[in-house]
Amino acid sequence: MQNEYLVRHKKRPSRREREKARQRRDMLEAALILFSEKGYHNVTMHEIASKAEFAIGTLYKFFRNKEDLYKALILEKTEAFHAAIVEAIGEHDGEVDRLRNYIRVKSEIFRVHVPVIRLYFSEQYGESFNLMAELNDRIRQRHEESLKVLADVFESGMRKNRFRRIADPHALAVALDGISTAFLFRWLEKPEERTFPEDPEAILDILLKGLVD
Amino acid sequence: MQNEYLVRHKKRPSRREREKARQRRDMLEAALILFSEKGYHNVTMHEIASKAEFAIGTLYKFFRNKEDLYKALILEKTEAFHAAIVEAIGEHDGEVDRLRNYIRVKSEIFRVHVPVIRLYFSEQYGESFNLMAELNDRIRQRHEESLKVLADVFESGMRKNRFRRIADPHALAVALDGISTAFLFRWLEKPEERTFPEDPEAILDILLKGLVD
Amino acid sequence: MQNEYLVRHKKRPSRREREKARQRRDMLEAALILFSEKGYHNVTMHEIASKAEFAIGTLYKFFRNKEDLYKALILEKTEAFHAAIVEAIGEHDGEVDRLRNYIRVKSEIFRVHVPVIRLYFSEQYGESFNLMAELNDRIRQRHEESLKVLADVFESGMRKNRFRRIADPHALAVALDGISTAFLFRWLEKPEERTFPEDPEAILDILLKGLVD
Amino acid sequence: MQNEYLVRHKKRPSRREREKARQRRDMLEAALILFSEKGYHNVTMHEIASKAEFAIGTLYKFFRNKEDLYKALILEKTEAFHAAIVEAIGEHDGEVDRLRNYIRVKSEIFRVHVPVIRLYFSEQYGESFNLMAELNDRIRQRHEESLKVLADVFESGMRKNRFRRIADPHALAVALDGISTAFLFRWLEKPEERTFPEDPEAILDILLKGLVD
């Protein structure tokens, strides 16, 4: 999927290139912490430069402007999380195990990357909404892809008569996404109160076992 | 609970009072549209005043500052929605009908009040997060109350053996909230694509009927 | 010096006129307290109206604008104090008694009218300085007149060989004014610490008895 | 009291430092002129920046806010004048020469630094009075110190029987301060009319030689 140049590029980044990449990472890291703590508008470019221990001018060498920096930050994280989610679903064989693993990995991401998650959702519902349309489109596209992969699992389970056809597979994907997000958010808000079910299976069970009949 | 005077007072607000209330509504209306379009930080008080067709000074007569205006806007809507949701759940007798009605009314609110819903969620996840703590606390408190009312329905259904005890009632409330929000958001994002299930029952069915067994 | 109309006017003010005068006094009184407490620029016309228990519009019926109100306030007080000072000097016969009485009355004014005195000096040295030229001119003119009256006392004393001709009478007037103001200011700043000489004669003695010879 | 480094540092400020100091001086100079012409509240930060030929942002790099700029201005001048006054009194040997020199240097300051003097007194009596308490305290403290030094001269003269004990030494200090300020103010107000005694001795003589006896 990557062309020759990029591949070779990745294989043998020159010292300078490695240095550059490290600097870029440091800047994004500093920005991430500040943004998730105080929100996009309450963080200044000077603060970011200062926290990353670069001059303001250097920051602007890497990112055209504040929006650019923000987009790069969100986008890179989104791609990484999406890839992790998709990979997680493919890792196992049985449909139930795939769903179980989806929830497990999603939980892991929420737990380990709290700052990004905050940013990610603030991006989905928040301010920049209409303003950074490009960014939103990409995020939604990735989200749709995840749902599609999830829907495929439900579809597959139904074909093999492992799942009852209680609803459209894609609707089930939306439902599982919604349920897991709802639980994980509760944990995000009050990490100390372990309101989150002990293990992911509890979440999945709600979908698997019906309330009636 | 209100004395005679206040009751009469409410029945016949003086002309001045009615005029005041109308102005306040106009200002909040203008602010709502702008905030939901561009986000809190990208709207100026001058814009709001201008859209509401008042002088900037008049705007400040009604709201001490920008934050005050924003809080009033979010809070009033939150209270109204919360009340509508709670009332909706109480309106019917059977547990299933109550849940069905909850989804129906929630859908109505999402459909009719798109701009507020955008703001509401941007508030829950977005920037102001750490900054307007007071506001967030109130919103969460109301959300918890809704979940409690919902959990009571599940609890009641279980006691009457109408629902199987597949999970903790409160967890089921969180799940139903998460599922319905997920579906409604999809509709919010692309209202034209009727991805939303034809009728609310479809959503509820996902919870009611289990996938396996 | 006053024409017939004004004289009759003063003798028999109609009820309406008396009422008006009382309102005007109330407004100036409120303004005086606020101005001397917080300074001209830190007092709003609304505050003054509110303290005087009038509507803002009514305040503007009496005074064209804020500057006008301020000028009227300072000017009326200045005239009153000037008149009191000049009268005080004329009340006695001997030159020393006249000077003694000057200091006594000046002290009285400082003690009783602290707020005005603050305003008066802030006006002489303070902000409005170049801006309210008209007002300053009048104040200085009155000040010069007082000095002239004082100089006449020194002049008279010298003519009668009661005072030695150690300096120009007008210079002595400036000196006595300066000394008394310096002492009174110390008292104004810290009224509790009785740094002020027990009785006015102590001040005068400094001028009367020389340090050397 | 300063270590080697700091001393050398002071001797050879780097180019950047010298440049910074010059800019700061330029800003304070512009502010001084504007403040003394129009008063604190009638000068905008934009005006100051503009007069000093800097962008408004640059002005705020040097002074946190308007009050900060004002305080720095007044304080630096106050300290300089106080030091000059105290030094002037110490320069000579005989008590009369000391007093004479005090008046001479004070006159010099008034003549050369007219704008600051205006500001200085407007600060002592004017608006900011209750508001910038910190600043006022410092000014008064310095004034008290000057009076103390002056009082010591009178005290010393009395001990040596060069001065008669016509009053408390500190009262005499207040008197001399008051007399000289009064004369100098007359000159400040109308520099063209040389109402100020030809030479300082005339002022001093008023104190030295008594009017009677």
Place this chain on the structure above:
DNA sequence: GATGAATGAGTTTTCATTCAT
């Protein structure tokens, strides 16, 4: 004649971005 709601010009301050060194 009194009222006080409405007005909007004007002020302080911040911060993304540039560019000379």
Place this chain on the structure above:
DNA sequence: GATGAATGAAAACTCATTCAT
């Protein structure tokens, strides 16, 4: 290539003044 001083547009908020009722 990095730096950070300088820039100035833009935003929140105040308050003297007006005028319809």
